[in-house]
Amino acid sequence: MRNRQKFTEISLFLLPAALVIGFIYLFPLVKVIQYSFMRISGNNFKYIGFTNYVNIFNDPRFIAGLKNNFILLLSVPFILVLAIFFAVLLYERMAGWKFYRFTLFLPYILAIPVIGVVFGYIFQLNGILNFFLEKLGLSFLIHDWFGSSKYSLWTLMFVIMWKELGFSIIMIFARLLSVNQELYEAAEIDGASWLKKHIYITIPQCLNVISFLSVILIITMFAWIFNYVFTLTRGGPGTSTIVSEFYIYTTAFRDSNMGMGSAASVILFLIMLAMIIAYAKLFGKEEVD
Amino acid sequence: MKMKRNYFALAGRQIMMVLLAALSIYPVFFMVNTALKSKADYINNRFGFPQAIALQNFKEVFLGENFSRWFLNSIILTVTSVLISLIIALLAAFALSRYRFRMREGILKFVISLMMVPPVIMLIPLFIFMSRVKLTNSYTGIVLIYTGLLLPFSIYLLTTFFRSVPHSIIESASIDGCNSIRILKNILIPMSMPPIMTLIVINALWVWNELLLALIFLQKDNFKTLMTGITVFKSRYNIDVPLTMMGLFVITIPMVLIYFLAQKYFIRGLVSGSLKE
Numbered sequence: 001m002r003n004r005q006k007f008t009e010i011s012l013f014l015l016p017a018a019l020v021i022g023f024i025y026l027f028p029l030v031k032v033i034q035y036s037f038m039r040i041s042g043n044n045f046k047y048i049g050f051t052n053y054v055n056i057f058n059d060p061r062f063i064a065g066l067k068n069n070f071i072l073l074l075s076v077p078f079i080l081v082l083a084i085f086f087a088v089l090l091y092e093r094m095a096g097w098k099f100y101r102f103t104l105f106l107p108y109i110l111a112i113p114v115i116g117v118v119f120g121y122i123f124q125l126n127g128i129l130n131f132f133l134e135k136l137g138l139s140f141l142i143h144d145w146f147g148s149s150k151y152s153l154w155t156l157m158f159v160i161m162w163k164e165l166g167f168s169i170i171m172i173f174a175r176l177l178s179v180n181q182e183l184y185e186a187a188e189i190d191g192a193s194w195l196k197k198h199i200y201i202t203i204p205q206c207l208n209v210i211s212f213l214s215v216i217l218i219i220t221m222f223a224w225i226f227n228y229v230f231t232l233t234r235g236g237p238g239t240s241t242i243v244s245e246f247y248i249y250t251t252a253f254r255d256s257n258m259g260m261g262s263a264a265s266v267i268l269f270l271i272m273l274a275m276i277i278a279y280a281k282l283f284g285k286e287e288v289d
Numbered sequence: 290m291k292m293k294r295n296y297f298a299l300a301g302r303q304i305m306m307v308l309l310a311a312l313s314i315y316p317v318f319f320m321v322n323t324a325l326k327s328k329a330d331y332i333n334n335r336f337g338f339p340q341a342i343a344l345q346n347f348k349e350v351f352l353g354e355n356f357s358r359w360f361l362n363s364i365i366l367t368v369t370s371v372l373i374s375l376i377i378a379l380l381a382a383f384a385l386s387r388y389r390f391r392m393r394e395g396i397l398k399f400v401i402s403l404m405m406v407p408p409v410i411m412l413i414p415l416f417i418f419m420s421r422v423k424l425t426n427s428y429t430g431i432v433l434i435y436t437g438l439l440l441p442f443s444i445y446l447l448t449t450f451f452r453s454v455p456h457s458i459i460e461s462a463s464i465d466g467c468n469s470i471r472i473l474k475n476i477l478i479p480m481s482m483p484p485i486m487t488l489i490v491i492n493a494l495w496v497w498n499e500l501l502l503a504l505i506f507l508q509k510d511n512f513k514t515l516m517t518g519i520t521v522f523k524s525r526y527n528i529d530v531p532l533t534m535m536g537l538f539v540i541t542i543p544m545v546l547i548y549f550l551a552q553k554y555f556i557r558g559l560v561s562g563s564l565k566e
Contacts, residue, residue, distance in 0.1 A: 006388060009469055013384035014396075016377045017440055024411065024437025025403055031414035040417075086309060089302055096306075103310040106317060109548050111498035113516045114537045118316045121323075121530065128319065128336050162312070194298065215405070223407030227500045231520065245409045245501075252413050253505060265410045272410070276402050 029269070035262035052263035062264060064239035065247040068153055072221040072243070075161050079217060080210060083168035088198055090169070091176040101173075108166035116231025119159050120146065146233055149240035156241050160228055164220060168213050175209040176202070215279045222271060244268050324535035331531050346535035355510055356536065359518035362507075364543075365428060366514060367496045370435035371489055374443055377436065378488075382447035383473045387459065397448060403441040408434075408502060416505055426509045434502060439492045450484040451477060486554035490547055497544055515540045 039048045056062045086104060090097050107115070122128055123145035130142045145155040183205070187197045203210070226245040229235060235242035235250070244264060252261025323331065327343040334340065351357050385397055415434060416425070424430030454477060462472050478485070503514045513521070522536050 006390075010384050010388050010390060013380045013469075017381035017444060020377060020433070020437045021400075021403065021440055024415070024434055024440075025406060027418075028411035028414035029406075031417075032410060035413060035417075086306070089306055094299075094302060094306065096303075100306055100310050103313045105548075106313050109494065109544050110317070110541060111516060111544070113498070113500050113519055114320075114541055115316065117519065117533065117537055118320050122316060122319060131336060162316075166313070219405050219407070223409060226409065227498075230500065230504075245407070248409055248412065249501070249505075252416075258413050258417065262413050265413060269406070269410045272405060272407065276405050279405075280398070280402070 032262045032265050032269070035258060036266045038259050038262075040258040041256075048259070052259045053267075056260055056263050056267070059260075061235075061239050061242055061250075062244075062247050065242045065244045066267075068241060068243050069222050071153060072157055072160065072225065073218060075157050076214060076217045076221065079161055079165055079168055080214060082165055083172050083213070084198075084202065084206070084210070086165075087169045087172035087176060088202060090173050104169050105166050107163045108170060110163070112163065112227035113231045115159065115163055116228055119162075120232055123155055147237060149237045152233055152237060152240045156228060156232060159232065160221075160225060163228075164217060168217070171209050171213055172206055175206050179205045211279075211282070215275070218275060219272065222275075223268060320534050320537055320541075323531050324538045326531045328529055328531060343531070346532050347539070349532060350536045350539055353522075353532070355513065356518065356522075358511060359513050359515045360539075362512060363497055363515045366432060366435065367493050369428070370432050370439060370496050371492045373432065374436040374439035374492065375485070375488065378440055378443035378447055379473065379478065381440075381444045382451050383469070383477065385444070385448045386451035386454075387469070387472075397445070400441050400444050404445065408438055412501070412505065419506060425506050426512045428512075431502065431506045434506070435496050435499070439495065443488050443492065446484055446488055447481065450481055454480060483554045486551045490551045493547055494544055 035045075036052055037047055037049060039046045039051075090101055090104070094100075124130075125144045125147060129145070133139065133141045143151050146152050179202070183201050184197060187201060192200070223245060225243055226249065229241055229243055229246045230249075233241040235246050245268075248261050248264045248268070251257050251264060322338065324346055325342050325344075326334070326339040327341070327345070330340050330343065385393060419425050419430045424433075458476060459472055462476055467475070498516060499514075500516045503517045504520075507513055507517065510521075519533075519536055519540065522533060
């Protein structure tokens with residue numbers, strides 16, 4: 001009797017979440033797999049086997065998109081190292097840290113589309129960056145940052161790093177606030193240098209956050225950069241800055257090829273799944289309690 | 290000797306910090322600085338300070354196009370999705386922290402893993418479904434989607450926090466005859482203000498800044514949000530850069546305000562909830 005009442009209560013509390021999650025996550029995940037084997041035009045759905053998969057892997061834009069996602073991964077270790085360094089400086093209450101805390105978190109608050117439009121103007125061929133470079137006598141460094149396929153992806157990576165760094169700093173800073181002070185005091189008494197202190201105390205103490213952030217950042221580089229690409233480059237010039245998400249968007253909604261778009265979504269999902277499983281294997285044990 | 294080395298190290302750190310701070314603040318400065326110029330001023334003097342502060346851009350932004358409508362849309366979508374997802378997440382987190390049952394950890398792990406599934410993967414089926422039931426270009430459709438996407442992180446954060454509340458507090462309440470809903474409402478929620486504020490800030494920022502779904506599900510001009518609106522805005526006012534910058538600046542203000550109002554709770558919430566070790 002008591003058990004039945006408990007079961008009813010649990011179900012009632014979980015029901016709304018289960019319904020919404022089922023509808024927004026589970027139903028589409030099943031459907032997208034089904035659609036990836038179909039040709040879809042209007043209300044006409046027809047199974048065509050693996051054709052969509054064959055087509056996307058023969059599409060240079062899809063290959064370029066995946067390749068660019070992997071290149072963007074290169075920024076993850078840089079973001080992490082910079083974030084640890086600057087979070088430590090804030091934590092040590094360096095002169096002016098309150099002001100710095102405000103400015104460093106600023107990129108995190110700004111919307112990516114806003115950042116995209118602003119940086120678009122800054123990096124223009126006749127924008128302020130090139131203007132400064134010329135004034136400083138560094139004309140040889142002047143490039144069409146987003147306009148040439150040689151530099152566009154790296155410029156895009158810079159903008160992504162500029163934005164993502166803020167969040168990583170907040171997270172590590174927040175974690176540092178709860179590190180036991182005595183650890184540092186003991187190390188100082190033992191005469192440990194600044195660098196040693198942080199390598200042997202800060203990094204191990206923050207390992208959970210750092211691993212959490214690396215997963216978040218890796219996923220970001222694969223599946224959360226549509227906004228940057230859409231506002232800054234639209235994938236161009238050529239295919240130099242196209243990424244998987246943008247490929248899915250253009251294929252499904254501009255070229256109205258929902259089948260190929262679904263196949264690309266499934267591939268992206270499989271990559272994500274591999275990463276989630278790897279993360280669960282590596283850190284799953286500590287995660288739950 | 291040691292003093293001297295420290296001095297250099299300190300100076301070096303300050304320099305690095307100043308550089309990063311300047312880099313972080315410059316694009317914002319560029320936006321505000323340009324927004325305050327008149328069109329003529331911008332043409333003659335692109336990178337300097339404005340010769341006279343041109344506030345007419347501010348007025349013009351709201352007069353132009355459907356800007357006020359987009360602004361209203363963004364507010365409606367942000368407030369409703371954040372509130373609905375918060376209520377649903379509070380209920381779920383209560384079940385996942387205050388009851389013991391067999392699948393409890395499994396459900397939580399599953400919810401955590403959903404945090405990593407990007408919305409672009411669900412996009413096509415959701416679009417096909419929403420078009421069929423005629424929920425594209427409507428608040429209902431997109432609020433439902435946003436609510437769903439906010440849930441995994443919200444449930445995770447609240448569950449970890451609820452679990453850190455000592456059991457004895459709840460037990461004494463249930464002995465006093467409080468039922469579950471009253472325990473949640475009168476005890477757990479008032480105790481959880483820091484993580485709740487953190488959630489509200491993070492989720493509001495996310496919805497306010499969301500672009501991809503808004504682009505696809507809200508294509509009619511009347512339903513556009515500010516984020517999709519500015520892409521229209523930018524291409525239509527391409528020649529008038531100061532006006533575009535003023536538009537961007539206006540969009541940014543509400544989020545900066547929310548962040549400041551909640552900053553005190555925000556960092557504490559991150560510490561107490563998501564990163565409890």
